[in-house]
Amino acid sequence: MIKSWKAIGLGLLCAVGLSLASQAQALKKVTAEDVFKLGTFSPKTVSGINWMKDGQYYSSQLVRNGAPVVVKMNLATGEEAGVLLDGRALGVDFSSYSFNADESKALIATDVESIYRRSSKGIFYVVDLATGQKQQLMNGEKISYATLSPDNHKVAFVQSNNLFLVDLASNQQTQITTDGEWNKIINGSADWVYEEEFSMAQAFKWSPDGKKIAFIRFDESEVPEFNMQLWGALYPKDYKFKYPKAGEKNSLVSIHVYDLASGKTQKIDAGSETDIYLPRIYWTRDANTLAFLRLNRLQNKLDLFHADASTGASKLILSETSKTYVDLDYNDDLQYLSDGKTFIRTSEQDGYKHIYHHNLDGSLIRQITSGDWEVTAMVGLDEKAKKLYFLSTEASPLERNFYVIGLDGKGKKALTPAKGTHTINMSPDSKFYIDYHSTADTPVKVTLNEASGKEVKVLEDNQALKEKLKGYALAKKEFFSFPTVDGTALNGYLVKPADFDPNKKYPVLMYVYGGPGSQNVLNAWGGLRDFWHQQLAAEGFVVACIDNRGTGGRGRDFKHSTYANLGKLEVIDQIEGAKHFAKMPFVDPSRIGIWGWSYGGYMSSLSLMIGHDVFKTAIAVAPVTTWRYYDTVYTERYLQTPQLNAAGYDDNSPITHVNKLKGNFLLIHGTGDDNVHFQNSVDLVNALITADKQFDSFYYPNKAHSISGGNATWHIYTQMTNYLKEKL
Known part of the structure; x- marks a missing residue:
């Protein structure tokens, strides 16, 4: 009886597979042009939001007729109530703005150039919102981090490693x-x-x-x-x-x-x-x-x-x-309350990140949140109502939902019951919030909401993108978990071809990052790499991802398990994941590959070398190849210093394991990488040559860690696609 039901089930599965295949054939396949040139799957959003002081409005930066504008939006209706800044009228193509405390002046920046990941410099103007007059700072010389004073009279900024301020009334500068x-x-x-x-x-x-x-x-x-x-x-x-x-x-x-x-x-x-x-x-x-x-x-x-x-x-x-x-x-998340006597902060001292309330002398009043889940962000505090608003993993480590709780730790309530990932921008008075909500299958929906959770207005639903998606043969992310060697359950996802045939044998490409506190397996709308994976699925690959031990969203012990020995447990978990996939009836166990960028490049390199019996191919982009070459703050946090823990630095360096390399290995790096230096790849290449190992490599002149700008993004993903089609 059991066998016959299995046979019926297999027949139904095949029939469903054939039906899906025929449907998929009638739809467009995801192409590289869609992903990298046309931006076909890029969602619209609502950005540049500033909450205004009276609690009745917020401002948002838009582009109209090719010029930036900042509009005033009514919170009660969600309708536009006027234009606050008009780039065309000002004659300034500004890219960012901020208001002073009483919203009589705005600070705008133009011609901004990046320095490193978060630093930049640009030309700044102060605009009088009543008259529309603008005042250029430092005679148009580029400066950094211009910030208006709370009393509206001055601006502080940095130039040439020195701190300055300008008195706006007299235009007098003080160094x-x-x-x-x-x-x-x-x-x-x-x-x-x-x-x-x-x-x-x-x-x-x-x-x-x-x-x-x-x-x-x-x-x-x-x-x-x-x-x-x-x-x-x-x-x-x-x-x-x-x-x-x-x-x-x-x-x-x-x-x-x-x-x-x-x-x-x-x-x-x-x-x-x-x-x-x-x-x-x-x-x-x-x-x-x-x-x-x-x-x-x-x-x-x-x-x-x-x-x-x-x-x-x-x-x-x-x-x-x-x-x-x-x-x-x-x-x-340190925040001082207006009573002048207490503050709140977050800590993972009990094993999970939670919120604590302290007296000004540091003594504990109470732990406000608790449980085997993490507070991922504190986003609002209504001191009058004594309510605290936060995002957490309580529903699932794969999701982020929005909650409210009393400062006394009572009355916790979910405000966003919808599955998926929510990002919240809450007004300073905690009366309204903007919710950016998405799932793996649904692009971001932006809504304006009252603090109770009641929706005021949909600001962006990406309906045009949703309609466009109906014309494409897109594969769904299938989330799963499986036990690794020590019984720890790991979360992962699979992306199968849209015309998936259960009777075929598919190559599998695993995508990895895997660094401490990171998370790739999340029920959220994907970015560029996710849609490259969709392109690969359209080419006949199964794409998979596993969050190994050491990653985030699951508490301190899970995250800290890799302490002092980066690479060891993470690689074991990726190899176990590959073995898990190899047992699936639709997977060709001889064609399993892995790729990653940065920490993920470190992981893919190590996984191919140590797991050469399960992996056929690996691509490593901008990898750390020895932690001795990475910076103090990040590396010593997880490994101590090399003087104290030499083995932690060397035992799981790809350079140490070059003799184990088998299969296909593609190493890619930008020569202008200020973060993970090109030196990492140079030394790995030297070690591979010494070990008489054949491999492929490619460098991008002057490109930083992201290997972007010009034609670089198109080029690198085309190169990786061709390599995988040939080698996997």
């Missing part, structure tokens, strides 16, 4: 620091490693009353210099910048407060230890009390201090330690 110098001293903006790993570029903040400016000073004189050659001239140019590789010297950092009235600068006491990180400064509700975070070099101790801005004296408020590391990203 706050004078010792700034390229590759030596930086005032008010971050050095390379802080920008990359602590997600900060601007390193100064106005006091709440506009009378002081706190800033971080970086002395990078002793940080070793990295040299990149820039190609294109008769003689290539050297580009030298300070980059602290694991175990090397970091910048000496200090915090200072400039008093506008006296013109004096006060250094803040951050302790006698100098080999530390000072990654965050905050003003409390008291305009003379500055808060800051201090991390030790190994990042297993995080301290919160309060300092007297006038005297520089500081006091330790609370301290958190770990046997592994204290993740700044999980302790970066």
Whole structure:
């Protein structure tokens, strides 16, 4: 009886497969042109939103008739209520804007050029919203991080590693620091490693009353210099910048407060230890009390201090330690309440990231949220109603939903029951929020909502894209989990060809990133790589992805399991995933490949070398090949220093395992990669040559870590597609 039902089930499966195949054949296949040139699958969104002070409006930046405009939107109706800034009328093609506290002035930027991942410089103007008059800062010279003062009278900014301010009424300029110098001293903006790993570029903040400016000073004189050659001239140019590789010297950092009235600068006491990180400064509700975070070099101790801005004296408020590391990203929601007596913050000290309420002296009032799930973002606080709004993984690690809870930890309620991933932009008064919601099958829908969850208006539903998608043979992401060797369940997804035939044997391409705290397996609308995977599915590949141990969304222990030994468990999990796929009846076990970028390139390289019996082909783009070449902050957080943990750096370096290489290996890197240096690939190539291993490689002259700009994106994905069609 059981056998006959199985036979019937197989017959039905085949019939369904044939029916789907015939339907798919009538639809368009996803092409490279769709993905990379036409932007066929790129959703529209609503961007450049600023909530306005009266709680009745928000502003949004749009493009009209080829020029930028900022419009005022009515929260109650969702309708446009006027134009606040008009690029055509101003004669400025601005790319960003911000308002001062009373919304009488706007700061706009144009001709902005990127420096590194988060840093930039541009030409800034202050616009009087009542008269429409504009005032150019620094006579049109490029500056960074121009910020209006809370009292509306001044603008602070950074130029040439020094901090400046301009009085708007007199146009008088004051240079706050004078010792700034390229590759030596930086005032008010971050050095390379802080920008990359602590997600900060601007390193100064106005006091709440506009009378002081706190800033971080970086002395990078002793940080070793990295040299990149820039190609294109008769003689290539050297580009030298300070980059602290694991175990090397970091910048000496200090915090200072400039008093506008006296013109004096006060250094803040951050302790006698100098080999530390000072990654965050905050003003409390008291305009003379500055808060800051201090991390030790190994990042297993995080301290919160309060300092007297006038005297520089500081006091330790609370301290958190770990046997592994204290993740700044999980302790970066510090917010001081208007009562002037308490603050809230997040921490994963109980095993999951949750929200805590403290008295100003650091004593705990209560843990507000708890459970075997993570708060992924704190997005709103209604102090009058004593309600806190946050995103979390409570429904599933594969999703992000929006919740409200009382400051007393009671009355938790889901405001976004729809499955998928929600990103929330909430008004400062917590009366409204904008919800960006998508699933793996549905492009982003943007809605304006009341705090209760009631929808006010759909701002963008991407209906045109949804209609367009109906004409394409798109494959669905099939989510699953499976147990790895030690019984840990891992999450993954499969993307099968739209004309999938269960009787055929398909090659499988696994996509991996796998780094600490990352997450690829998520029920959300995909980006460029996801639609390249759709193109590959249209070419007859099954594309798969597994989030190995060490990735995010599943708590501290799961994330920290790879501590001090990056690469070991992650590669085991990817190999086990490949073996799991190899057992599937529609998979050709002799044609399983893996690809990744950055940490994913590290993973794909190692997986092919160590797992050469299960993987046939690997592509590694911009890979770390030895953690000795990567920066201090990221690498030492997870591996300690090379001096303390040499084996953790070397045992799972692809360079160590070159002798095990079999199969097809394509190594790609940009020569202008300031993040994961081209040096990584050069040394791996040398090791492969020494081991007498044949492989393929390609470099992109002057291209940074993203290998983008010009024709590079089209070229690299075309190259990888052709390689996979030939080798897999």
